[in-house]
Amino acid sequence: MEKITYKKSLAAKLVLHQESIAAYQALKDLCSSYKKVSTRMSFGKETISYGRVKVAVIKIVVRHINLHLALDPKEFENTKYHFKDMSQTKQGQIYPMRVSIKGSRSLKYALELLEVALFKAGATELCLFAETPDYQKEFRPRSVEKLIQEGLIKKYVKIIEDGTDDVEEENLEEDIFDTEEMEEEDVFEAEEAEEDFEEETLTEEPKEDLVEVTFHAKTLYAAEGQAKKLYVITNTTGWNLEKAIPMKKNKDNSFTAVVTFPRGTHLEFKVCKNTSWKDVEKGIWKEEIINHYYHLDKDMVVEDLIHNFRED
Numbered sequence: 194m195e196k197i198t199y200k201k202s203l204a205a206k207l208v209l210h211q212e213s214i215a216a217y218q219a220l221k222d223l224c225s226s227y228k229k230v231s232t233r234m235s236f237g238k239e240t241i242s243y244g245r246v247k248v249a250v251i252k253i254v255v256r257h258i259n260l261h262l263a264l265d266p267k268e269f270e271n272t273k274y275h276f277k278d279m280s281q282t283k284q285g286q287i288y289p290m291r292v293s294i295k296g297s298r299s300l301k302y303a304l305e306l307l308e309v310a311l312f313k314a315g316a317t318e319l320c321l322f323a324e325t326p327d328y329q330k331e332f333r334p335r336s337v338e339k340l341i342q343e344g345l346i347k348k349y350v351k352i353i354e355d356g357t358d359d360v361e362e363e364n365l366e367e368d369i370f371d372t373e374e375m376e377e378e379d380v381f382e383a384e385e386a387e388e389d390f391e392e393e394t395l396t397e398e399p400k401e402d403l404v405e406v407t408f409h410a411k412t413l414y415a416a417e418g419q420a421k422k423l424y425v426i427t428n429t430t431g432w433n434l435e436k437a438i439p440m441k442k443n444k445d446n447s448f449t450a451v452v453t454f455p456r457g458t459h460l461e462f463k464v465c466k467n468t469s470w471k472d473v474e475k476g477i478w479k480e481e482i483i484n485h486y487y488h489l490d491k492d493m494v495v496e497d498l499i500h501n502f503r504e505d
Contacts, residue, residue: 196351199337202236205345206253207332211485212498215477216258216294216303218328220251223304225323227316241307243314249307250288256496257295260303261288262310274302296413297477297500334486336459403453404489410440410464410497411447416474419502420466423448428461428484437468458489466502475501 207214224230224241230248233240239251250261266278266289276292279285292303340346408425412418424437440448454460461484466472476482479501487495 198349198351199341200347200349201340202345202347203234203238203251203253204332205340206256207328208335208340208345209337209487210253210256211329211332211334211483213253213256213258214328214332215480215482216300217251218325219300219304220258220260220307221328222323222325223307224311225325226320227311228318228320230311230316241311243311243316246314247287248310248314248316257293258303260292260294260307262290262292262306263288263314264290264306264310266290269306274306275299276306296498298414300477329483334461334483336488337490338488402456404456404458405451405453405492406460406487406489407494408438408440408450408452408462408464408497409447409494410449410499412499414500416499416501418446420448420499422466424465424468425450425452425462426465426468429454429458434468434470437465440464454489456490460487460489461485462495464497464499471503473503474499475503477501479504 201209207217221232224232227243230241230243233242237252240247241249241251246263248263252259252261261279261284266276266280269276269290274292276290278289279291280289290306292299292306294300294303335343337346341348410423410425412420422442423440425440426432426434426437430436438450438452440450442448463482463484464474474482474497477500485495485497487493
């Protein structure tokens with residue numbers, strides 16, 4: 194009997210969770226606006242530095258960006274900023290403050306705190322003509338299979354036989370649980386490895402013909418309260434508005450719909466507040482967003498946080 198799980202890299206999480214890219218782009222744009230500020234992406238995280246001074250780390254846990262900052266939490270007590278004090282943990286010795294980015298307001302505050310951390314590290318000289326890549330294109334939607342081929346997802350096969358567990362690891366160059374030979378920055382990732390592994394791995398179950406997808410949508414900020422109804426429009430119907438999937442409104446003002454699809458479907462969708470493209474969802478800054486994309490290899494819950502709707 195085989196049990197298969199996957200360990201996703203930061204790049205893979207950005208590909209699979211397209212809603213995180215706008216915040217990631219904003220963080221990278223800020224970093225590129227200062228001279229001598231560099232970023233380096235390793236498998237599970239991205240480190241921001243000024244020269245040799247470590248400033249922050251970007252991670253994604255359960256679809257949201259976590260920004261770990263080299264700031265003293267005590268300096269920001271009783272302020273508008275919401276954060277978690279990590280100073281009592283091992284990684285908190287370098288990055289004592291953790292900020293979770295879940296919307297436009299928390300992104301704004303995260304950018305302010307990152308700018309403070311950069312200033313404290315010595316970054317004061319601006320790059321007037323800084324350019325950053327378009328990360329929507331760089332982290333374009335791809336299937337899980339493609340990400341495994343690219344090495345952005347590591348595959349683990351656990352063979353269970355006669356009450357004993359033999360583990361065969363595929364596509365791995367090192368055991369991620371062997372922390373003795375890791376560098377200092379990798380210890381940061383190892384300390385959260387167990388939590389991340391539970392939150393971010395997928396388990397393959399025996400394959401069936403159909404999978405069940407639960408769409409869960411919530412309106413935030415500018416979009417909050419605008420919609421009495423929501424509809425899911427997908428590529429599986431050729432984007433036919435007449436075949437839009439109605440969502441049920443819940444007591445907490447979120448919306449859900451449960452639909453079955455053939456296993457292996459490459460699903461793309463957007464949400465509208467009416468069966469019209471004039472009311473399609475928009476991004477944090479009312480910008481056009483790319484289609485939500487999922488490869489349906491198992492039953493799953495699909496989350497959609499809606500910040501704005503189109504206004505013509």
